[in-house]
Amino acid sequence: MSDLPIADHALLSDRHSAALVTRDGSIAWLCFPRFDSESVFASILDDAAGHWSIRPSTLATSTRSYVEGTMALQTTFHTDEGTLELIDALELGDSSDPHRLGENAPHTLLRGVHCTRGRVTIEMTCRPRPEYGLVVPVFAEIDSGVVATGGSGRLTLSLPAPVTGLGGEIRVRFTLEAGQHRYFALQRTRLGEPLPGAYTQDEIATGLASTTASWQEWSAIHQSYDGPWRELVHHSGRVLQALSYQPTGAIVAAATTSLPEEIGGERNWDYRYSWVRDASFTMKALWVAACPDEAHEFFDFMTAAAAHSSPDRHLQIMFGIGGEHDLSERFLPQLTGWRGSGPVRVGNGAWDQPQLDVYGELLDAAFRLSEQLGEIEPATRTFLVALADAAASQWQQPDNGIWEIRGAPRHFLYSKLMCWVALDRAIAMAEQLHATDRVAEWSTMAAQIRATILEKGWNEEAGAFTQSFDSPDLDAAALMLPIVGFLPASDPRVLATVDAIIERLTDTRGLVYRYQTDTGVDGLNGNEGTFLLCTFWLAHVLAAGGRSGEAREVFERAVSHTNDVGLLAEEIDSETGEQLGNFPQAFSHVGLINAAWAIDQAESHFPANEGTPAENAP
Incomplete structure (x- = not known):
């Protein structure tokens, strides 16, 4: 062992x-x-x-x-x-x-x-x-x-x-x-x-x-970020580049399989594939940390891998790094696992889950990288327009959500939010997508999604935006509401949600859990550590809300867990402070980059999130 x-x-x-x-x-x-x-x-x-x-x-x-x-x-x-x-x-x-x-x-x-x-x-x-x-x-x-x-x-x-x-x-x-x-x-x-x-x-x-x-x-050509924690941001940019597969432009979520989220637990997954979500987040972070001239490669890969996609069919949420679709999960019984944490898995059973958030993540990345993309290839334009149409037609369906819940599908707030993002970014890019004729329909549907989130996403019992409609359970993914520009970070409902997450989803080290696993919502046994990406989200939102001093404290608590060569796994054990989960984890380094940038923007008096792309579009 x-x-x-x-x-x-x-x-x-x-x-x-x-x-x-x-x-x-x-x-x-x-x-x-x-x-x-x-x-x-x-x-x-x-x-x-x-x-x-x-x-x-x-x-x-x-x-x-x-x-x-x-x-x-x-x-x-x-x-x-x-x-x-x-x-x-x-x-x-x-x-x-x-x-x-x-x-x-x-x-x-x-x-x-x-x-x-x-x-x-x-x-x-x-x-x-x-x-x-x-x-x-x-x-x-x-x-x-x-x-x-x-x-x-x-x-x-x-x-x-x-x-x-x-x-x-x-x-x-x-x-x-x-x-x-x-x-x-x-x-x-x-x-x-x-x-x-x-x-x-x-x-x-x-x-x-x-x-x-x-x-x-x-590094000399690509890395120009000169804000706070410059060396950490540049190093994280190199880590993300190291996790990209050069032949296709795919980006893996992590370099390993089956490093556990809980010692001795069953939450052990194979992360050596390209999640649409993780890869899209990574491309956006590289926009800050490494000027990604690989944007075309990434979108070419996604277009080819998801070529079957249509408004009536869910976009597959992850692919093999060569564009493979079938990532069926199996166990490797000959391996005992790190510290005896079995089973060791190859493949990932989440590959065929419906997860509606991926539409928004891809279109958000396309919007952030629109300058690098320039004149978008016809096939990629068709693909991105189809993503917006899919978000418009599917947003009312339940799904398995950002955390890939292995229980019954639900109406997750984050999934609805990212369907709104998909439409908002498509509207902002309509000319670049040659889709100005779609703007009226997309705008109507975006308004419907927005109204539904504001009505059903807020939970009076919890005093916060919660994990899913009609549920009081908190979820750190609600921190994305201001990050994507749905509401300003100064909105009273956002402030209340931030305070609820600090009070009820934060451990004694000041790090943030994704959600409370003891509710049984995810269909798995056991618990997990605090999630570094979510902790960086908290720092990001605090900075955007003008609380840069608190943001710096949260950021420093998170980066204090980097190892001696600046690497982060997915989670931190709340009792021991040890790193847990697959390693190094793209999500964690993405969060570090974006939070550092948000703090820099806040302290430079240029808010990182002011209005939405559609509102700011010419």
């Missing part, structure tokens, strides 16, 4: 796949060649599911950080005899276009060690266990490396020293003196593809240098 804290991991990405590295230099998670591929290493979910460690042979302490402006990780080990630097990166490959980061990624993990003081003896252990730990590969030595064969592909491990052990794992041991470097690489090839030879030491060194330079060039 793996019990290392989730926050002890760091992310590597080539914008095709992701790896997690522990504080002591072990690769605990790696999927090749895509984010959603079967794992090669998965010790984060089960000690027997594979890892690749490089560390000093004697007792050492470690510190780590990302190389400035990159997602290349540097870990420094300090021993009594010397100091060792370990640098890790997923190779980005060559590209003549700095805007297409990772375009030619070769699906290779690069690692280098450098002794900077004294002497250090290094131990390397590589224990690949492909297909989520099911496969124990066969090893064969080649010049300067080892080939591991088993399952659907082969792994070529390039080594700087002779193998000292080759049983169920590959072992290497050697000593470096001050000033000496050595390098490692792990490359995956599919069965039937030519087997590459081992990388040379110079090739690995060049690959690490090139990957670092590519990240830094991308």
Whole structure:
């Protein structure tokens, strides 16, 4: 059973796949060649599911950080005899276009060690266990490396020293003196593809240098935010870029599967897919943190993936990163789960739920990115117009809501709100969408939705806007009412809702729950931690309402839970303060970026939400 804290991991990405590295230099998670591929290493979910460690042979302490402006990780080990630097990166490959980061990624993990003081003896252990730990590969030595064969592909491990052990794992041991470097690489090839030879030491060194330079060039071109918490915002922008799948423009919700929302609980989901909601939020956050010139790619992906969509059919709420539709959920019984939190799942059963909010999220992202989109392609225009029409025709239906409730569909306030957003943004973009003839009908329907929300969304018993119509249960998603411009943050009903959430949905650490799980509304057993996105929403709304001092306090409480390399999972354990849930989580970094921006806007006397796009449109 793996019990290392989730926050002890760091992310590597080539914008095709992701790896997690522990504080002591072990690769605990790696999927090749895509984010959603079967794992090669998965010790984060089960000690027997594979890892690749490089560390000093004697007792050492470690510190780590990302190389400035990159997602290349540097870990420094300090021993009594010397100091060792370990640098890790997923190779980005060559590209003549700095805007297409990772375009030619070769699906290779690069690692280098450098002794900077004294002497250090290094131990390397590589224990690949492909297909989520099911496969124990066969090893064969080649010049300067080892080939591991088993399952659907082969792994070529390039080594700087002779193998000292080759049983169920590959072992290497050697000593470096001050000033000496050595390098490692792990490359995956599919069965039937030519087997590459081992990388040379110079090739690995060049690959690490090139990957670092590519990240830094991308950051220099794209990142111009200069407000409060600048470094956190820029880093979060790089994390979101790292969670995007370069070949299609899809964005994954997180790099992992089945890291639990409650230790020992059943709330363990596979987040390595592209949710319409999460991806749309991410694109909007990149507008602040990284100037997304990938906007066309994202909307092209969504248009192609959802090509079947029509006003009479629900838009699928999530897709595989290659545009796949069927994401049926299954269990992996061979894996015990992080800290025994099973089951471990692959796929996600929410893929075929009706969730009406996705229409608004996509159109809101399109509106925010309209300058980047410019002249919208005809297919994308047709798609976006169809989304507005779908929101108009479906908004009165019950659904499973933003939190993907696994109980009976209900009339969730947030879903109705985002149907209103869909129409509001479509009206504002009508000329760009070549849809001015639709404005009158859309305006009538938007007014109906607005009146219904104001009548049924407010609950006198709760003294707040609540989770669903005719229910007194609170939900932090009501904080989106002012964020999307439905009501001003100074509206008395919004102020009352904010105060109710602070009083009844906030833990002793000052962090916000999504909703109270003990009501049974979500159809699941157990509880969960506080939700970082919701906490950042609270900071955002406080800032928009002129309470920037309180907003800063809430923001600081949330970001105090970032790990040593600035990463956030989905939730925080209310009792221990530990990070919980899949890691790193796009939602959390999206919330950080948007809340920082809202506080900056408030303190610069330019409110982040003043009127709605339709009202402000020329």
